[in-house]
Amino acid sequence: MRAQLxxxxTTSKTMLDSVAVGAAEFLRTRGRAPVLATILVGDDPASHTYVRMKVNRCKQVGITSRRIDLTESTSTGDLVRVITELSSDPDVDGILLQHPVPPGVDERAAFEAINPAKDVDGVTRASFAAMAFSADGFSSATPGGIIALLDAYEIPLAGSRAVVVGRSAILGKPVGMLLLERDATVTFCHSKTGDLENHIREADIVVAAAGVPDLIKGDWIKLGAVVVDAGYVDNRGDVEFESAAARSAWITPVPGGVGPMTIATLLAQTLAAAEKRTIVK
Structure with a gap:
């Protein structure tokens, strides 16, 4: 047995093609392109790479990118003021604050300054509540991308036993909520979980979101399980790929699995935000 990828x-390209069609129609009917404001605080090289990728993808699909770069010494108050201004700007449809921010900045306070109607990265408490209660709002981009990827391959979620490894506010917790809303039985595992191996062995779906390379051993994977590896450190995921691929039915590659879906979901939600906020002329 060898897992299918x-x-x-491929899936994100299909999504982005659809976004490009929608953005062109938005431009034709509204007289402007959708606008995504991206805020980068500090000089983290990986963050600069991610933002550059997002700016390039915006250009490819017809979304206008407004990039705001702030110095490492930016205070929480200054960052909140910038976000508040963007939240009130009628020409901005979506706001992305690149994670992580420097240690001296209160990231949660900054996230909460984002207008929920423009929270296309799904990082506010309002967005988390929307995910938990199937209300109108935006999914966290990576969790939303994971669900979109599973749907694209028609992976059944209802009735499955899903184990989420990691409990971050922007990945582990929200992906668990989205799986729960799709009628999966969800178990969260984390750094204090004493019997991680046994939980993994019972899982029909494993979502690895710990950011610890090779944390999950391939021989822990249940035969025929679905493995979604959202970890990414030095081109390695949280799951031992080769040995896990020998046991699972489906598995995401790292890179090339979850990452592209994150950007595609972010831009799809930017288009959706723009459409909700404006009327046809």
Whole structure:
């Protein structure tokens, strides 16, 4: 047995093609392109790479990118003021604050300054509540991308036993909520979980979101399980890929699995935000 790949590159291209069609229609009917404001605080090289990728994808699909770069010494108050201004700007449809921010900045306070109607990265408490209660709002981009990827390959979620490894506010917790809303039985595992191996062995779906390379051993994977690896450190995921691929039915590559879906979901939600906020002329 050898797992089939959950190909995020191919699936995200289909999503982005659809966004491009929608953005062109938005421009035709509204007289302007959708606008995504991206805020980068500090000089983290990986963050600069991610923002550059997002700016390039915006250009490819017809979304206008407004990039705001702030210095490492930016205070929480200054960052909140910038976000508040963007939240009130009628020409901005979506706001992305690149994670992580420097240690001296209160990231949660900054996130909460984002108008929920423009929270296309799904990081506010309002967005989390919307995910938990199937209300109108935006999903966290990576969790939303994971669900979109599973749907694209028609992976059944209802009735499945899903184990989420990691409990971050922007990945582990929200992906668990989205799986729960799709009628999966969800178990959260984390750094204090004493019997991680046994939980993994019972899982029909494993979502690895710990950011610890090779944390999950391939021989822990249940035969025929679905493995979604959202970890990414030095081109390695949280799951031992080769040995896990020998046991699972479906698995995401790293890179090329979850990552492309994150950007595609972010831009799809930017288009959706723009459409909700404006009327046809």
């Amino acid at each position: 959950l190909d995020g590159r």
